[in-house]
Amino acid sequence: MSADLIASRQAEVIDEFSLFEDWMDKYEHLIELGKDVPAIDDARKTDDHLIKGCQSRVWLAADETEEGTVRFTADSDAIITKGLVGLMVRVLSGAQARAIAEADLHFLDAIGLHQHLSPTRSNGLASMVKQMRLYAAALAARQA
Amino acid sequence: MSADLIASRQAEVIDEFSLFEDWMDKYEHLIELGKDVPAIDDARKTDDHLIKGCQSRVWLAADETEEGTVRFTADSDAIITKGLVGLMVRVLSGAQARAIAEADLHFLDAIGLHQHLSPTRSNGLASMVKQMRLYAAALAARQA
C-alpha cells in the first residue's frame, strides 16, 4: 500500500530529524537533502513547471512510472528551498497517485518545518505541496 | 479705553462664575445669560448672518454705534449656545472695533468653558468668536 509507504517514509524522516536539536543543524541537513533531488530536465524548466508564490523559483514535474506510481523531478535556485522540495519528493515520489493526493503530511509539523507551510512563507512550500497533490490527483483521475 | 472695558468685563464674568462649583450650576447660569442676548432683527436671520460650523444655528450681526463702538445682536436655536453668545456679547459689545479685534479673551479659560473653543465642538463657539473679531476688524478698517 502506497499510503503505508508514505507513512513509513514520514516516520523515517521524523526519526532522522529528531537527531538535530539545533535549528541550524536541521537546516544543514536540509541543505544536504537538496543535493539528492532528482533533477528535472532542463528542457522542462519552463513557466509551465514553475511554482508560483515563491521568492525563490521552483520547477516541478510529475510523471507516471510503468508501475503506475508517480515520480517527481524538481529543481530550485535556492538551496534551502531545494532541500524542502527534496524532503517532499523523498516522502511522496514513487507512491500511488491517489495516495499522494490524499496523504496526511504530518511530518512537516513533527520535524518543526511546519512554519514553511504558511501560505505567506516566501519559499512557497505550501504551493509546492499543493502542486504535487494536483499533479497526483490529475494522474489518479486519468488512471481511474 | 475699550481694552480696559473688555478686561474689566472679563474680570466681572470670572467673578460671577467663581460662585459655581458645580458644572450644572454653571450651565444653569449660562442658560440665564442667554435670555438677555440683544436680539438680532428677524429680517437679518439669513444665511449671511448664520455662523458655520455649529450643530445649533447662530445668527450674529454687528453694527457701529454713533459713538463708534460695536454693538452685537444675535440669536440661536439652542439655549446653551445662546448663553455662550450672550457671554461673548456681554464682554465685547460696546467696545471699540479695534479693541475687539485684538482682545485677549482669557475669561473662557478661567471660567472653565475653554472646551467650547475647540474647533470641533459642535456649538462652534470658536467660529463665533472668529466672526465677531472679523466684523470688528472690518469696522476698524473702515474707521481707520
Add this chain to the structure above:
Amino acid sequence: MASLTLPQRIRKEFPILQREVHGKPLVYLDNAASAQKPLAVIEGQREYLSNYHANIHRGAHHLAQLATEAYEGARTKIADHIGAASTDEIIFTGGSTDAINLVAQAWGRANLQEGDVVLVTQMEHHANIVPWQMVCSEKGSRLEAVNVHEDGTLDMADFAAQLERHRPKLVGVVHASNTLGTINPVADLCAQARAAGAVTLVDGSQALPHLGIDVQEIGCDFYVATGHKAYGPTGIGFLYGRREMLEAMPPWRGGGEMIKRVSFEGTTYNELPHKFEAGTPHISGGIALGIALDWMNGIGTAEISAHETALVQHAHSALNTLSGLRIVGTAPQKVGVVSLVVEGLHPYDLGTLLDGQGFAVRTGHHCTEPLMDHLGLESGTLRMSFAAYTTREEIDRAVIALDRAISMLR
C-alpha cells in the same frame, strides 16, 4: 455566575467604564458612534506591538511569520464569523466607509453607465450615499432612495416599486440603522434585488456589534462592517465580496502586496484577497479585530442581541414617561439604538446637559442628514445607544438626568 447579568459579568473588562467625567461616573451611551474596548482587545494589540510586530507576507523571518499568521488568522475569524465561503472573500479595509468606496470605485466605475440607477434607502448613513453620488455623477448614473415610514421601517412597497421602475444596477441597504435602530429584512431585500437583476451591498456597520450575521443566508454580493463599533480597534474594517464579484473587479488602490509582478512595461495583479489590499496593512488592527470577534463569540451574539433588545424595550418605556418626548424609530426589530426629540428643545442643549452629568450621548444628524430631512428633524435627534455592557440602571439614570436637563431648559 449564571445568575449574574451580562453587564455584571463583563463590565470589569472595560477599563474606561471605571472613569469619571466632570466628577461624575461615566455612563457611556454613544456606542453606535463607537464602542469601548475590552481588555482582551487592548492587551492583544499591546502584546502584538510588544512582542511580535513585523511587516507581513513577504518576510521570511520568524517575527514576520508570527505577525502574518496572526493577521491571516484574523481574516479567517472574520470569514467564519459572517459565514463567508472563503477567506479570499474577506478584504481588510480602513472601515465601512473605505469598504463602500472600494465597491463604488472598483465595481461602480467598471459597471455603471449613463442612465443606470443605484438604489439605496432614505435611512442610509452618508457612507452609503456619498460614494454613490460621486461615482454616479462621474458616470451619468442616478442615485434613488427608497422611502422610510414615520415609524422608521422601510417602505417595502416602495422598495418593490422602485426595483420594478428603475431596474437598478446595484441596491445598497443598511442592515441596521445607526439613527433609528431599525433592523432591515436584508435577506428578503437582497432576494428581491437579485431577482430584479441588481447587485447587492449591505452596510453591516451597526449589525456586526449586535447581531449574528450570515452573508450566505443574506444572499448579498457585498457586505461591509467596521471594527471600532464592534469592540475592535480604530482604522480597520472589512469588505466581504462574493468571489465572482471580486474576481471580476479591477483593483482600486495600487502598490505593494496587491501585485504579482511590477515592471514599467506592465504590471500583473495578485490573487484574492490581496488584489484589493495595497500597502502595509493595519496589522495590529486586523489582529485586534479578530480578538474582538472572539470576545463577542465568547459571549455569543444571541445573548448580546437579547440583552440589547431588552434594553431598548426598557428604554422605550422609561423614556415615554417624560412629557413632550418622542422616540424617533419604533420599528419592531431594533438594535440597541434609541433616538429621541423633546418638543421645543434643541438636542444639542439636552446632550450638553447630559454630558455635564456624566452621560455620553450623541446629538445631531448622525451622518444621516437625508433621513433627518425626510423626517423633518432639522436639528437632528438625541441618540442613546447601547452595548453589551450597558445596564438597565444606566438607562434609568439617563432618564432622570434627561428629565433634569429638560427642566433646566424649560
Add this chain to the structure above:
Amino acid sequence: MASLTLPQRIRKEFPILQREVHGKPLVYLDNAASAQKPLAVIEGQREYLSNYHANIHRGAHHLAQLATEAYEGARTKIADHIGAASTDEIIFTGGSTDAINLVAQAWGRANLQEGDVVLVTQMEHHANIVPWQMVCSEKGSRLEAVNVHEDGTLDMADFAAQLERHRPKLVGVVHASNTLGTINPVADLCAQARAAGAVTLVDGSQALPHLGIDVQEIGCDFYVATGHKAYGPTGIGFLYGRREMLEAMPPWRGGGEMIKRVSFEGTTYNELPHKFEAGTPHISGGIALGIALDWMNGIGTAEISAHETALVQHAHSALNTLSGLRIVGTAPQKVGVVSLVVEGLHPYDLGTLLDGQGFAVRTGHHCTEPLMDHLGLESGTLRMSFAAYTTREEIDRAVIALDRAISMLR
C-alpha cells in the same frame, strides 16, 4: 548619560528587543520594512483605548472632546514636524500607499490627459509606480522613469533630459530608497521639476524615520509618509499637500466627516483637511503617530541620522571583509539601509539561515521590482536596515552570522 550611546539609552524602551527567536536573542534588522515601537507609543495607544476612546469631531460629550483634541493635536505635531504651513495641509491616510493613491486618483484623474507624462525614478517603491500606472492607463497618459546609476544614485543628467523631453505633468520621487538607502536631492529635483512646470510628489516613507524633513524647503507639492516605519503604529500615515493643490482637488473617498451637507439633491464637501478624510479615522493610530514623532524629537532627528550614518559606514566596512559579497547601493548619502548580494547564493537562503540565528533581515525585491530588473538582480537582495536602537555590535554579530550562513551554503 551623555557618555552612553543612543542605543544604550533607548533600547530598554523597546520591549520586543528583549525577546528571543529560535532560542537566540532577536537582532532586528528589518527596520525599513517596519520599525519596532517604543513604550511611549504602545502605552499611549493603550491609554487612549483604556481611558478616552470615543468617535471624534461631531460629538459634544467630554470623551469625544478629549479624543478629538488628541487626534487634532497629532495633526499639529505632524505639521510642525515637517514644516507645513498649516494643519489644513495634513491629511491622515492609511499609510504612504494610501496617500499616493489619493493623489493619483484625486489629482491625477482630474489633471492627467491623453499623452501626458508622469515621471518617476527607477528606484521607486511599487507604491509610487502602480497607482500611476493605473491612472495613466485610464487616462491614456504615460509613465516614464529616470535612470539609476549602478552605485544607486539617481542619474541627474537623465532626470534633466527627461524633464526637458517629456515636460511631465507630475514628477514623483522617493526621498530615500528603501532598497538602496540612497537619499535623493529632493529640493534640487523639485526645483527643476517646478521650473519645468511639473507638480511634485515626494515619497518620504523612509525619510520620516531617519531624517529631519522640511516640506517648504524641499518645495514639493505633495509629501507622503507612513507611521509604522517611524516608530508609530500600523494603519496610519499622512499626505502633506500644499493648500492650493488640495483646495483645487476633488475629494477621493466619500462618506461621513468629509461632507458639509448631504442630501439626495446634492452634497457639499467639507473644508480642508476633512474634505479628504471620509469616515471614522484611525483615531488611536493618529494619536500614537503623534507620540512617535514626539519620541523621535525627544532624541532629535539629527542624532538619529548621525547614528545611522555611522552604522551604515560600519556595516559597509564590516561586510566588505566577506568574500564574494557585494553591497548594492553605495551612494554617498544614505539612510540606514544596506542591501547586498553574495555571489552564487540566493538571498532567500541567506535570509533563512540568518533567521535561524536570530537575525531578522529581509530578502527579495523589497517592492522595487523594476529597480531589481534594472540592476540585473533577479533574485533581489538581502537587506539589513537599521533604526535608532541598532548597535554596532548587532551589525558585527550579523556579519559573523552571515559568514556562517555563507559557509553552510557553499
